[in-house]
Amino acid sequence: MARDEVEEASSNELSESTPEGKSNPEFEATLLKDPDNVETYLVYGDWLQRQGDPRGELIALQHAASKAEGAEASDLKRRVTALIQKHQALLLGSLATPWADEELSLEWHLGFIRAARVGRKEFNSTLDVSETVSTLLAHPSARFLKSLTVGIVTADGGNDYEDVTQAIIQAKGSSTIQSLFLGDFDYPRELEISWTYLNGVSGLYAALPHLRSLRLRGAALDLGEMDLPELRDFTLETGSLPLAVVKSIASANWPKLEKLEVWFGSRYHGAEGDVEDIQPILDGKGLPALKALGLCNAEFTDELAKALPTAKVLPQLEKLDLSMGCLSDLGAKVLADNAEAFKHLKHLDVTENTLTPEGVKQVAKLADTVAAGNQRNYDEDERYVAVGE
Incomplete structure (x- = not known):
């Protein structure tokens, strides 16, 4: 205009x-x-x-x-x-209190809130996070909100995001959101991932039709049938990925997805799935735009090393992340023996695995840049991922 x-x-x-x-x-x-x-x-x-x-x-x-x-x-x-503080009754309304308490942080853009983060600052906080999210999404200042991040909801009986998810689904005007992060907390300092319950999130797909980035951190997740035609970036951080969620990811509809990062976790804490369950991903099925793939925190990283050289999705990738898993020198040798398949990669991440200095040396030149720090001790009888609990 x-x-x-x-x-x-x-x-x-x-x-x-x-x-x-x-x-x-x-x-x-x-x-x-x-x-x-x-x-x-x-x-x-x-x-x-x-x-x-x-x-x-x-x-x-x-x-x-x-x-x-x-x-x-x-x-x-x-x-x-100073202007926002002076006119906070108009510009923020009841959001002024959590804003002053630093439990609501805001990024303003030309008179309106462009990005927001909501979360309890202290464990004894009384902030109602889901109610604050509802108020935020209904407020005129958030009319053009693009990014929403949610931190700790409650530490009493577990950190549960179900009410927050429902608040987003029921909110008017939330269709402007392009980026959503549920689970923004420092683990394990603040919370263990397994103490956080994401629950069902499938209602978000229709409620946020312009969503381009979705990041989820926690456990007890149900993704349902994933239909996210505008999504470019999906990250799931967990220590216990159930098979149903693995299958949801492997069969998702996201033709514009450019980055996919999945943490699998420990079988001891309930993680399920194996290489055969993510074969559609390795085949690049429904992933024509994918450029960065993270198959992280997996107990089966050595098995992945065997499957990756012939994976149909590999030639289109620029970045490959195998961090936090159980990659051993045996898996590193398989990767090194198939170096030709990986030479096009701009970056390879194998940090926090179980490589010896010899194993690190084998993968050091597989890509333009290779990250291989913070290796853990290898124990053939007791292999464990970096993030389980």
Whole structure:
């Protein structure tokens, strides 16, 4: 929407008053179609300032800050922070309390929240994370939210994300989200992965039709039938991957996926599946855009080493991650004996496996760059992955 259209939008009485301030459906509809159009934000900001809404000044200040350098940029950023604090009742509403308590962190972009992280800062916190997520997604300031990260929900009886997932599914306006991370905590310092329950997440697929990045960390997961046609990046970090989830991933519909990273875990903690269960992935089935593949934290890394040289997906890969598993010198020798199959790789990661210095030497030149640090002791009778609990 060009600047000369401002008067027309105003004359058509497209504005509506809300407790949070003024809004103009025409401008917002245009931004929803093209959320990166800076010109439309500036035109909307002009209109908001004419209505006396401080969000208009915030848009102008943030745009100026993005163009400034040095001391001028620092000064403008301070003014942005001061403006948000001054008008937090309008710009944040009830979100002001978790924001002040640093349990809600926000990244603003031209007057609106572009990215947010919600999570308990302390174990004795009383923050209702799912309610905060609901409030955030319903707030006008998050109208164009693109990224949502959720940290610790509760430590009482386990860290459970089911209510958070339901809050996202039920929220209005959440279709703008392109990146979602459930399980942003420091393990094992804050929590063990096995103490976190992701539960069923399949309802998110339809609720977030523009999702491009999905990262999940925890256990007790049910992915269901995965239909994510816009997804580019999927990461699942766990110490106990059940067979049903392995099959969901192997049969997923994500034709634009560029990066796939899966942690399998320890059979002692309930991990299931083997090379034959991920054969569709190795065959590149439904993965025409895949460039980075991580088959991590697996007890069967040596078996993977045997299957990878002839895997149909390998020639299209730029990065291969076999970290945190049970790769031994035997598996390293298989990889080295098939060096020709891997020479096109830009990066190979075999960190935190069970290689001796000789094994590290065998894989050191398989790709342009090879990461092979933090190796663990090899024990043929007791092989274990890096992350189990």
